[in-house]
Amino acid sequence: MVQIPRTPDPAPPAPLPVPTSTDVARRAGVSRATVSYVLNGSGTVRISEPTRRRVQQAARELGYVPHAAARALRSGHSRMVLVTAPSYPAGPIYHRFLDELQWALGRLGYTVVQHGTAPRHGARGPYSxxxxxxxxxxxxxxxxxxGSGLRPDAVDLLRRSGARAVLTLGPETVPGAHALLTDHEAVGHRAGRHLHDRGRRRIGVVVPTEPGHEVFATPRLAGVRRAVAGTTATVTELPLAYAEGDAARLAADWGPLGLDAVFAYNDEYAMLLMRALQDEGLGVPEDVALLGADDLMLGRLLRPRLSTVHLELPSGRDLAALVDRAVRDPAAPPERHTVLGAQVVHRESS
Amino acid sequence: MVQIPRTPDPAPPAPLPVPTSTDVARRAGVSRATVSYVLNGSGTVRISEPTRRRVQQAARELGYVPHAAARALRSGHSRMVLVTAPSYPAGPIYHRFLDELQWALGRLGYTVVQHGTAPRHGARGPYSxxxxxxxxxxxxxxxxxxGSGLRPDAVDLLRRSGARAVLTLGPETVPGAHALLTDHEAVGHRAGRHLHDRGRRRIGVVVPTEPGHEVFATPRLAGVRRAVAGTTATVTELPLAYAEGDAARLAADWGPLGLDAVFAYNDEYAMLLMRALQDEGLGVPEDVALLGADDLMLGRLLRPRLSTVHLELPSGRDLAALVDRAVRDPAAPPERHTVLGAQVVHRESS
Incomplete structure (x- = not known):
C-alpha cells in the first residue's frame, strides 16, 4: 500500500480572493444586472456590443466565472444532468455508452455529472x-x-426537488420515470437458441455469485429456459465466482454434471471457465460449447476464439434527444423504450 | 443501432410543485431561519427537540430537500469534490481507486461528482x-x-472561483496544485530490469498508437532504457494499435526485429501480442519473453500465464484525508507525493 505522509511543507502563501459579479460590474463600470445579462447569455435584454465586450474583458481579467447553481436558483432550474453510478459492476460497453451520452448532452448545452459509487461489501437492494x-x-x-432498485418515492422526491425528468436504464419500469428497458431475457433467449441450434441439449448457465450481477443474470437464465422450453434440452444453473479456484472446482466436477454447453454470462466468465475446462482436459467446443456475452476484444483472442452475444446500448445521441425532450415537456407521460440490441456472434467455441 | 422512437404517448399529468423551505416553515409553524438551522445542521443555534422534530416531519411530508448549492452560496463554499474524467483511457484499476476514494470522501461528508468525458476523435493536449x-x-x-494537461491558469481560475484545493494525479507537477505523482518511469525501469535479469538483451517496448496512452507509455519506455543503460542490451520502440491486424503484422515481421523480449505496455496489449506471436509459431517465453502491466485477471488465464507489473494507486482513504486537510487549510503550500506502487509479478511468460 502506498502511503501519503502526513507532514506538509512550511511557508503558506495567502489564499486567493474569489471575484464576484459585483467586482466585474465595478471594473466594467456597469450594473450587476448588466453583468448577469451578458455572462448568463439571457436573450431578453439588449446589451450594446461595446458594453458586452467591456463586461467580458473585465470578467476575463478578474478570473470571474458565473456560478452555475446561483444561475439555476435564479432561472428555477439547472442544466445539470445527473447520472448515478450503475447498480451493477460496469464494463467497457457501459463506459463507452456514457462517454457518448455525455458528449451528446454537452452539445445540447447540458452539463453531465456522475454521482455515486459502486456499492461495497455486497450491500444491495433498492437505493436508500x-x-x-x-x-x-x-x-x-x-x-x-x-440499473435497478429506484423506488417510486425516490422518483417523487426528485420530481418535487425540481428534476424535470427521471429516467431509468434497466430491466424495470418505475412509476413516474421514463423507462429505457434493457431486455436481458432476450439476451438469454438468443444464447439458448444458438446453443440448441448447434445441437446442444444439456445447457449450463453461469450465474455470478458476486453481488450486483443478478439484475442481468436472472433474466438471462430465464431467457435460456424459455428458448428450450418444450424441447428435450435441460438447463442447469451454474453459480460461479470470478476466481480461478472456483472455476477449477466447477470444472473438476464436470463429469456428473454432464453438460455439453455453457452460456457463461459474459466474456470474462467465459474466459475463466474456458481455461478451467481445458485444464481438466475437456475440449472446447468438442466436449463443451462455450458462449460469452459483450463481444470484448479478449474473447476474440482466446483459443478457440470465443462465440459471444454482442450487446448494444442505445446511442448517446438518441438518449440525449430523449432527455432534452423530457426536460422541455416535464408534464409529458413517461416514455417506455426497449433499447438493448443483442446478436450472437458465432466464432470457434460453440 | 437501437433507435428510440420520437412519438411519446398522450395524456400528460400536471407537473409536481417544488416545495420550498418557506412551505416547510409554514407547515411546521416556525420561521424560515429555524427550518434552515434544523435542516442544514448548523450547530451554532440551539433548537428545542420538539421543534426540530416538527420541522423534520414537515419536510418529510412535503418531500422537501435542502438545496446543496443554495446552502453553498450561504456558507461560502460547497462540499462538492469534483473529479474530472481522466485524460487517458481508464481501466479497472482506476475505477476501483475512484470507488474507494468516493466512499472515503463520503464518510468525511463530501459529495463526489465526476465530470467530463474521455476525449473523442483523438483530440488531446492541455485542457481547454x-x-x-x-x-x-x-x-x-x-x-x-x-492525468495530465492541467494548466497553471486553470488552477488559478479554479482557486479564484472558490476551490480550496486542486490536486493532480499524474506525472506532472502543476504550480498551485497538490501533486500526486504517478511515476511511470519507475514502472518501465522495473520491467526493463526484470527482462534483463531473465537474460534478455533485445527488448521491445510496446507504445500504443491510440491517443491518451502517451502519458504512461513515454515514461515507461524511458524507464526501460534507463534500466539497461550501460549494458549491451538494446531497446526498440514498438508502436502498436489495439487491433488484431496490427498485431499480426508486427508478429509477421518479427524475424528482422530479432527481439527476445517485449514489455507490452499493459496486460491487454500483451494478450493481443501473445496471440499474434504464437500464431506466427513463436514460443512465449522460449523465443520471446512477454511482460504486461496492471495485473488483470485475464493475464493469469493466458497460456502461458502472463508475467506483469502489478500497479497500485494510493488508497482512497489516504487521498480523502489529503483532500480534507487541503480544504481545511487552503493557504497551505501544495504537497507532493509519489503515489504509484509497482512490482513485477513473475509468472510463465517471461
Whole structure:
C-alpha cells in the first residue's frame, strides 16, 4: 500500500480572493444586472456590443466565472444532468455508452455529472432514501439511473426537488420515470437458441455469485429456459465466482454434471471457465460449447476464439434527444423504450 | 443501432410543485431561519427537540430537500469534490481507486461528482479554458484532475472561483496544485530490469498508437532504457494499435526485429501480442519473453500465464484525508507525493 505522509511543507502563501459579479460590474463600470445579462447569455435584454465586450474583458481579467447553481436558483432550474453510478459492476460497453451520452448532452448545452459509487461489501437492494436525497440536493434538471432498485418515492422526491425528468436504464419500469428497458431475457433467449441450434441439449448457465450481477443474470437464465422450453434440452444453473479456484472446482466436477454447453454470462466468465475446462482436459467446443456475452476484444483472442452475444446500448445521441425532450415537456407521460440490441456472434467455441 | 422512437404517448399529468423551505416553515409553524438551522445542521443555534422534530416531519411530508448549492452560496463554499474524467483511457484499476476514494470522501461528508468525458476523435493536449470554466461553474470545494494537461491558469481560475484545493494525479507537477505523482518511469525501469535479469538483451517496448496512452507509455519506455543503460542490451520502440491486424503484422515481421523480449505496455496489449506471436509459431517465453502491466485477471488465464507489473494507486482513504486537510487549510503550500506502487509479478511468460 502506498502511503501519503502526513507532514506538509512550511511557508503558506495567502489564499486567493474569489471575484464576484459585483467586482466585474465595478471594473466594467456597469450594473450587476448588466453583468448577469451578458455572462448568463439571457436573450431578453439588449446589451450594446461595446458594453458586452467591456463586461467580458473585465470578467476575463478578474478570473470571474458565473456560478452555475446561483444561475439555476435564479432561472428555477439547472442544466445539470445527473447520472448515478450503475447498480451493477460496469464494463467497457457501459463506459463507452456514457462517454457518448455525455458528449451528446454537452452539445445540447447540458452539463453531465456522475454521482455515486459502486456499492461495497455486497450491500444491495433498492437505493436508500439518503441516496435519492443527495441526488436531489444537487438539483439536477434530469436524473438517469442505470440499473435497478429506484423506488417510486425516490422518483417523487426528485420530481418535487425540481428534476424535470427521471429516467431509468434497466430491466424495470418505475412509476413516474421514463423507462429505457434493457431486455436481458432476450439476451438469454438468443444464447439458448444458438446453443440448441448447434445441437446442444444439456445447457449450463453461469450465474455470478458476486453481488450486483443478478439484475442481468436472472433474466438471462430465464431467457435460456424459455428458448428450450418444450424441447428435450435441460438447463442447469451454474453459480460461479470470478476466481480461478472456483472455476477449477466447477470444472473438476464436470463429469456428473454432464453438460455439453455453457452460456457463461459474459466474456470474462467465459474466459475463466474456458481455461478451467481445458485444464481438466475437456475440449472446447468438442466436449463443451462455450458462449460469452459483450463481444470484448479478449474473447476474440482466446483459443478457440470465443462465440459471444454482442450487446448494444442505445446511442448517446438518441438518449440525449430523449432527455432534452423530457426536460422541455416535464408534464409529458413517461416514455417506455426497449433499447438493448443483442446478436450472437458465432466464432470457434460453440 | 437501437433507435428510440420520437412519438411519446398522450395524456400528460400536471407537473409536481417544488416545495420550498418557506412551505416547510409554514407547515411546521416556525420561521424560515429555524427550518434552515434544523435542516442544514448548523450547530451554532440551539433548537428545542420538539421543534426540530416538527420541522423534520414537515419536510418529510412535503418531500422537501435542502438545496446543496443554495446552502453553498450561504456558507461560502460547497462540499462538492469534483473529479474530472481522466485524460487517458481508464481501466479497472482506476475505477476501483475512484470507488474507494468516493466512499472515503463520503464518510468525511463530501459529495463526489465526476465530470467530463474521455476525449473523442483523438483530440488531446492541455485542457481547454472551457473545460476549467465548466468545472469552476459547479463551484466545487476541491478538484481532482487525473492525468495530465492541467494548466497553471486553470488552477488559478479554479482557486479564484472558490476551490480550496486542486490536486493532480499524474506525472506532472502543476504550480498551485497538490501533486500526486504517478511515476511511470519507475514502472518501465522495473520491467526493463526484470527482462534483463531473465537474460534478455533485445527488448521491445510496446507504445500504443491510440491517443491518451502517451502519458504512461513515454515514461515507461524511458524507464526501460534507463534500466539497461550501460549494458549491451538494446531497446526498440514498438508502436502498436489495439487491433488484431496490427498485431499480426508486427508478429509477421518479427524475424528482422530479432527481439527476445517485449514489455507490452499493459496486460491487454500483451494478450493481443501473445496471440499474434504464437500464431506466427513463436514460443512465449522460449523465443520471446512477454511482460504486461496492471495485473488483470485475464493475464493469469493466458497460456502461458502472463508475467506483469502489478500497479497500485494510493488508497482512497489516504487521498480523502489529503483532500480534507487541503480544504481545511487552503493557504497551505501544495504537497507532493509519489503515489504509484509497482512490482513485477513473475509468472510463465517471461
Amino acid at each position: 432514501d439518503d441516496a435519492a436525497r443527495t441526488w436531489a440536493e444537487l438539483r439536477p434538471v434530469a436524473v438517469l439511473v442505470p | 479554458d472551457d473545460a476549467a470554466r465548466t468545472w469552476a461553474e459547479l463551484r466545487p470545494v476541491a478538484v481532482l484532475v487525473p
